[in-house]
Amino acid sequence: MEGYQERIARQIQKEAAKNGEAAIDLAHAMGVHLSTAERWLRGERIPQRRHKKELAEHWGLPLDAFEFDLEAEEKEIRDQLDRLEAKLDLVLGALSIEPVEDEREEPEDVVDAMAEESERDARKAVPNGSRQADG
Numbered sequence: 001m002e003g004y005q006e007r008i009a010r011q012i013q014k015e016a017a018k019n020g021e022a023a024i025d026l027a028h029a030m031g032v033h034l035s036t037a038e039r040w041l042r043g044e045r046i047p048q049r050r051h052k053k054e055l056a057e058h059w060g061l062p063l064d065a066f067e068f069d070l071e072a073e074e075k076e077i078r079d080q081l082d083r084l085e086a087k088l089d090l091v092l093g094a095l096s097i098e099p100v101e102d103e104r105e106e107p108e109d110v111v112d113a114m115a116e117e118s119e120r121d122a123r124k125a126v127p128n129g130s131r132q133a134d135g
Contacts, residue, residue, distance in 0.1 A: 007068050008052075009043030015059045016041065029058050 016026055027037035030051055039045035047055060052066040059065075092098070 004068060005046050006043050008046050008066055009041060011066055012040050012047075012055065015055070015061070019059060030054055 012026075016022070021029070023037045023041055024034055026041070027034045030037065030047075032051070036045065040047055047066070053063055055061075056063050056065045
Protein backbone atom coordinates (compact mmCIF):
# COMPACT_ATOMS: atom_id res chain seq x y z
CA MET A 1 0.00 0.00 0.00
CA GLU A 2 1.38 3.34 -0.98
CA GLY A 3 2.01 5.85 1.78
CA TYR A 4 0.37 9.19 2.37
CA GLN A 5 3.29 11.23 1.03
CA GLU A 6 3.43 9.18 -2.17
CA ARG A 7 -0.32 9.55 -2.69
CA ILE A 8 -0.11 13.33 -2.33
CA ALA A 9 2.78 13.45 -4.81
CA ARG A 10 0.91 11.23 -7.29
CA GLN A 11 -2.18 13.46 -7.05
CA ILE A 12 -0.10 16.62 -7.58
CA GLN A 13 1.75 15.02 -10.50
CA LYS A 14 -1.55 13.95 -12.08
CA GLU A 15 -3.14 17.39 -11.77
CA ALA A 16 -0.02 19.24 -12.93
CA ALA A 17 0.27 16.99 -16.00
CA LYS A 18 -3.44 17.28 -16.76
CA ASN A 19 -3.11 21.08 -16.68
CA GLY A 20 0.19 21.19 -18.57
CA GLU A 21 2.05 22.69 -15.63
CA ALA A 22 5.73 22.20 -14.90
CA ALA A 23 7.27 22.66 -11.47
CA ILE A 24 8.07 26.30 -12.27
CA ASP A 25 4.41 26.99 -13.16
CA LEU A 26 3.27 25.34 -9.97
CA ALA A 27 5.78 27.34 -7.92
CA HIS A 28 4.57 30.62 -9.41
CA ALA A 29 0.89 29.73 -8.95
CA MET A 30 1.41 28.72 -5.30
CA GLY A 31 3.89 31.48 -4.43
CA VAL A 32 6.56 29.03 -3.32
CA HIS A 33 10.19 28.51 -4.28
CA LEU A 34 10.82 26.27 -7.30
CA SER A 35 12.62 23.70 -5.13
CA THR A 36 9.52 23.41 -2.93
CA ALA A 37 7.27 22.66 -5.91
CA GLU A 38 9.84 20.14 -7.20
CA ARG A 39 9.90 18.40 -3.79
CA TRP A 40 6.10 18.18 -3.83
CA LEU A 41 6.18 16.61 -7.28
CA ARG A 42 8.91 14.12 -6.31
CA GLY A 43 7.12 13.20 -3.08
CA GLU A 44 9.96 14.45 -0.90
CA ARG A 45 7.73 16.94 0.92
CA ILE A 46 4.04 17.23 1.70
CA PRO A 47 2.48 20.64 1.07
CA GLN A 48 1.34 22.47 4.17
CA ARG A 49 -2.41 22.44 4.81
CA ARG A 50 -2.87 25.93 3.35
CA HIS A 51 -0.94 24.94 0.21
CA LYS A 52 -3.09 21.82 -0.21
CA LYS A 53 -6.15 24.06 -0.07
CA GLU A 54 -4.59 26.47 -2.59
CA LEU A 55 -3.66 23.58 -4.89
CA ALA A 56 -7.24 22.31 -4.80
CA GLU A 57 -8.60 25.78 -5.55
CA HIS A 58 -6.01 26.30 -8.29
CA TRP A 59 -7.14 23.16 -10.10
CA GLY A 60 -10.82 23.48 -9.25
CA LEU A 61 -10.84 20.39 -7.04
CA PRO A 62 -12.75 19.76 -3.81
CA LEU A 63 -10.92 21.20 -0.81
CA ASP A 64 -10.28 17.69 0.55
CA ALA A 65 -8.70 16.46 -2.70
CA PHE A 66 -5.34 16.06 -0.99
CA GLU A 67 -6.59 14.44 2.22
CA PHE A 68 -6.70 10.66 2.48
CA ASP A 69 -8.13 8.50 5.26
CA LEU A 70 -5.41 5.89 5.55
CA GLU A 71 -6.89 4.36 8.72
CA ALA A 72 -10.17 3.62 6.93
CA GLU A 73 -8.26 2.13 4.00
CA GLU A 74 -6.19 -0.04 6.33
CA LYS A 75 -9.36 -1.28 8.05
CA GLU A 76 -10.89 -2.14 4.66
CA ILE A 77 -7.77 -4.09 3.66
CA ARG A 78 -7.77 -5.96 6.98
CA ASP A 79 -11.47 -6.80 6.47
CA GLN A 80 -10.70 -8.09 2.98
CA LEU A 81 -7.87 -10.22 4.34
CA ASP A 82 -10.17 -11.63 7.04
CA ARG A 83 -12.73 -12.57 4.38
CA LEU A 84 -10.03 -14.22 2.25
CA GLU A 85 -8.73 -16.13 5.26
CA ALA A 86 -12.24 -17.41 6.01
CA LYS A 87 -12.66 -18.55 2.38
CA LEU A 88 -9.25 -20.22 2.45
CA ASP A 89 -10.22 -22.08 5.63
CA LEU A 90 -13.35 -23.34 3.84
CA VAL A 91 -11.31 -24.54 0.87
CA LEU A 92 -8.73 -26.21 3.09
CA GLY A 93 -11.51 -27.84 5.09
CA ALA A 94 -13.10 -29.17 1.91
CA LEU A 95 -9.73 -30.61 0.91
CA SER A 96 -9.16 -31.99 4.44
CA ILE A 97 -5.99 -29.97 4.85
CA GLU A 98 -5.17 -28.46 8.21
CA PRO A 99 -4.35 -24.74 8.06
CA VAL A 100 -0.77 -23.85 8.98
CA GLU A 101 -0.40 -21.58 11.98
CA ASP A 102 0.92 -18.13 11.13
CA GLU A 103 4.48 -18.02 12.42
CA ARG A 104 5.39 -14.62 11.01
CA GLU A 105 6.82 -12.10 13.40
CA GLU A 106 4.82 -9.08 14.46
CA PRO A 107 5.93 -5.84 12.73
CA GLU A 108 7.09 -4.39 16.05
CA ASP A 109 9.36 -7.41 16.60
CA VAL A 110 10.89 -7.00 13.16
CA VAL A 111 11.55 -3.29 13.75
CA ASP A 112 13.14 -4.01 17.14
CA ALA A 113 15.36 -6.68 15.61
CA MET A 114 16.42 -4.32 12.82
CA ALA A 115 17.25 -1.58 15.35
CA GLU A 116 19.37 -3.98 17.39
CA GLU A 117 21.20 -5.12 14.26
CA SER A 118 21.88 -1.50 13.26
CA GLU A 119 23.28 -0.76 16.71
CA ARG A 120 25.57 -3.81 16.50
CA ASP A 121 26.76 -2.74 13.04
CA ALA A 122 27.42 0.79 14.28
CA ARG A 123 29.49 -0.53 17.21
CA LYS A 124 31.52 -2.70 14.81
CA ALA A 125 32.17 0.28 12.52
CA VAL A 126 33.67 2.35 15.36
CA PRO A 127 36.16 0.14 17.22
CA ASN A 128 37.12 0.96 20.80
CA GLY A 129 40.18 3.15 21.14
CA SER A 130 39.73 4.66 17.69
CA ARG A 131 40.25 8.15 19.08
CA GLN A 132 43.85 9.24 19.12
CA ALA A 133 45.23 11.36 21.92
CA ASP A 134 46.65 14.74 21.02
CA GLY A 135 50.41 14.52 21.06
